[in-house]
Amino acid sequence: DAGVIQSPRHEVTEMGQEVTLRCKPISGHNSLFWYRQTMMRGLELLIYFNNNVPIDDSGMPEDRFSAKMPNASFSTLKIQPSEPRDSAVYFCASSLSLAAGNEQYFGPGTRLTVT
């Protein structure tokens, strides 16, 4: 398996623009997680899905952030409009299920820079 796939790997955009980050989880995994990593805040859980259904979006910082999972093999994280403070590395991870003890497999991340 190719692991969790994220695209793009790098994104540079201007403030106010819409940004869409994409994730393909490992085939057969039922749970998907979006994280944001910054030096100041570390690794923050933004939202997670189980069987394509959003379970907990309490980590989403603002209404400018939204996430969807239209099917088991694809998820998007959208920021509209983007701001410089959104600059971070965004990771997608997947696991077999939400049960404790299931390893989360992380993708390589998308480095977002908003100027």
Added chain:
Amino acid sequence: GENVEQHPSTLSVQEGDSAVIKCTYSDSASNYFPWYKQELGKGPQLIIDIRSNVGEKKDQRIAVTLNKTAKHFSLHITETQPEDSAVYFCAASLDKIIFGKGTRLHILP
């Protein structure tokens, strides 16, 4: 909700010596404690984990200990090697995983 504190934030160790990273958690209901290693430019990767019904677990040069009463858990790396240089994250989980802020480990030649 769960809160995970991790110390130190940076650790420099001479090659061959041991490294210890310590974490505390707040929710006594948490029952799964994974440790992740993140190398430069990559996503975190699970290296070892421990469940709440176990006090210690070892895998070659790495070991984890858990003290449920004190809500402490630690990562021990023995005979450190250059490839151990990375950022290490502890985490605690009941349903979702909550990560500590990370420890940047430098192995000095």
